[in-house]
Amino acid sequence: MKTAAIEIRGLSKSFTVNGEASEVLRDVSLTVAPGDIYGIIGRSGAGKSTLARCVNLLERPTAGQVFVSGQDVTHFAGRDLLDLRARIGMVFQDFNLFAQRTVLSNVSFPLEIRHDGAEARRARAQELLELVGLSDKAQSWPSQLSGGQQQRVAIARALANHPSIMLCDEVTSALDTTTTQSILDLLRNINRELGVTMLVITHAMSVVHRICNKVAVLDAGRVVETGTVADLFAHPQAAATRELLRADNGAATAVIATAAAATPTATRRPQHDAQEAGADHHVR
Amino acid sequence: MFADGFGAFLTEFGPLLLEGVWATLAMTLISSALAYLLGIPLGVLLTITAPGGLKPNRTLSATLGWVVNMGRSLPFVILVVVLIPFTRLVVGTTLGVPGAIVPLVIAAIPFVARIIENSLAEVPAGVIEAAQACGANTFQIITKVLLREGLPSIARSVALTVITLFGYSAIAGMVGAGGLGDIAIRYGYNRYQDDVLLAALVIIIVLIQLIQSACNLLVRHIDKRA
Numbered sequence: 001m002k003t004a005a006i007e008i009r010g011l012s013k014s015f016t017v018n019g020e021a022s023e024v025l026r027d028v029s030l031t032v033a034p035g036d037i038y039g040i041i042g043r044s045g046a047g048k049s050t051l052a053r054c055v056n057l058l059e060r061p062t063a064g065q066v067f068v069s070g071q072d073v074t075h076f077a078g079r080d081l082l083d084l085r086a087r088i089g090m091v092f093q094d095f096n097l098f099a100q101r102t103v104l105s106n107v108s109f110p111l112e113i114r115h116d117g118a119e120a121r122r123a124r125a126q127e128l129l130e131l132v133g134l135s136d137k138a139q140s141w142p143s144q145l146s147g148g149q150q151q152r153v154a155i156a157r158a159l160a161n162h163p164s165i166m167l168c169d170e171v172t173s174a175l176d177t178t179t180t181q182s183i184l185d186l187l188r189n190i191n192r193e194l195g196v197t198m199l200v201i202t203h204a205m206s207v208v209h210r211i212c213n214k215v216a217v218l219d220a221g222r223v224v225e226t227g228t229v230a231d232l233f234a235h236p237q238a239a240a241t242r243e244l245l246r247a248d249n250g251a252a253t254a255v256i257a258t259a260a261a262a263t264p265t266a267t268r269r270p271q272h273d274a275q276e277a278g279a280d281h282h283v284r
Numbered sequence: 285m286f287a288d289g290f291g292a293f294l295t296e297f298g299p300l301l302l303e304g305v306w307a308t309l310a311m312t313l314i315s316s317a318l319a320y321l322l323g324i325p326l327g328v329l330l331t332i333t334a335p336g337g338l339k340p341n342r343t344l345s346a347t348l349g350w351v352v353n354m355g356r357s358l359p360f361v362i363l364v365v366v367l368i369p370f371t372r373l374v375v376g377t378t379l380g381v382p383g384a385i386v387p388l389v390i391a392a393i394p395f396v397a398r399i400i401e402n403s404l405a406e407v408p409a410g411v412i413e414a415a416q417a418c419g420a421n422t423f424q425i426i427t428k429v430l431l432r433e434g435l436p437s438i439a440r441s442v443a444l445t446v447i448t449l450f451g452y453s454a455i456a457g458m459v460g461a462g463g464l465g466d467i468a469i470r471y472g473y474n475r476y477q478d479d480v481l482l483a484a485l486v487i488i489i490v491l492i493q494l495i496q497s498a499c500n501l502l503v504r505h506i507d508k509r510a
Binding site: 058083084085086088089090092096097099101109113114130140143157161167 | 428
């Protein structure tokens with residue numbers, strides 16, 4: 001069996017707010033294989049972003065382990081931690097570009113902090129801008145670009161260090177439908193052509209449907225359902241999943257028909273309610 | 285006013301006023317520069333040691349905050365007097381431009397530190413997070429992200445600082461620093477020479493406007509945010 005790109009084991013995370021602990025993630029386990037576009041879907045507040053941020057340790061797990069390419073990184077610190085983060089690209093909902101840097105300088109930032117030479121940085125940044133279709137915008141400032149263009153720059157920046165993994169945190173949530181489609185297509189191309197494994201955080205089933213091959217449904221900090229996207233759409237198990245499908249009706253109806261036709265009835269457990277969390281993890 | 289005509293006034297008081305302009309500009313600009321040199325690191329420390337900062341440190345943050353607040357709560361007139369022994373120790377005199385620069389800088393450091401703290405707080409948390417996700421260390425985040433992204437806001441604060449110190453320099457003038465404020469008080473107030481007072485006032489207003497305009501121009505040039 002291939003080494004998992006990302007493996008999360010028994011991960012819990014709680015924050016202390018005003019002296020009161022609130023548990024954001026409870027005993028989350030999942031495995032992302034190399035080459036997967038793995039969706040994490042849930043309502044806002046379900047803990048999705050925290051989960052993604054635990055992978056590159058922007059958040060420290062309270063309990064549990066995180067493995068990246070087979071290596072336990074949970075307690076990485078110092079140089080190891082910085083190297084780990086450099087190996088994992090991250091893209092955000094609000095793009096988070098450096099407003100005081102040109103597009104080119106934004107894309108080469110990850111190389112600049114690793115002290116690559118100016119010429120190597122420029123060449124790599126140009127190459128990436130070409131990949132995301134913005135080679136003519138190298139000298140523009142982020143404020144001169146549209147939202148979709150800014151997100152393309154952010155994707156190019158995330159790829160600068162040749163990462164094997166990309167974390168995409170609600171990357172299309174600030175974009176209109178058409179732009180969303182083109183950004184998702186770009187991510188899928190990057191996955192196919194560069195072999196980058198992706199963890200895609202979203203609240204929209206349409207995003208999962210369009211690019212993911214596997215998916216985990218997160219509800220109140222717990223994984224309530226995991227499996228292939230086709231199965232999830234065809235036979236949603238957890239109440240939270242069905243609710244998300246209802247919320248994103250367009251995507252759901254589009255797929256249920258095709259998925260149902262394509263997938264013979266898989267081995268299935270009886271349905272549970274999302275509230276009985278512990279016993280509610282459906283793996284197919 | 286201008287009893288013997290403007291030409292005669294200029295001949296008599298022109299050199300004095302010109303010297304006042306230079307003294308005021310020297311006091312104000314040199315102390316502003318020194319205040320930023322020392323206030324930026326202090327402001328950065330305030331920012332990163334604050335709760336939720338890059339390197340939270342409750343003790344250091346509280347101590348620095350206390351020192352800064354203390355520095356800011358002393359009226360400048362009193363600060364000048366209290367600092368007399370220190371000023372003498374540092375520059376060997378309490379008179380003239382050098383004598384004024386020491387208290388001006390001391391007064392401006394905590395002021396600048398707070399301004400820097402505010403400017404750095406304007407840098408969106410998500411942008412700092414993006415830099416962290418790229419593998420940047422704390423020093424790189426300070427120099428390549430916080431200060432760089434905060435630069436337009438910091439530049440905007442320069443006019444505020446310079447103009448504040450401009451006002452302080454007039455107070456320093458009262459204790460022998462020279463400059464336009466000193467001239468306005470000595471000639472205008474003490475000797476009832478309204479024409480000198482008026483001339484000094486006009487020059488001060490023009491200089492302040494110029495400083496503000498220059499700063500606005502600078503900010504417009506470096507601010508790429510929108």
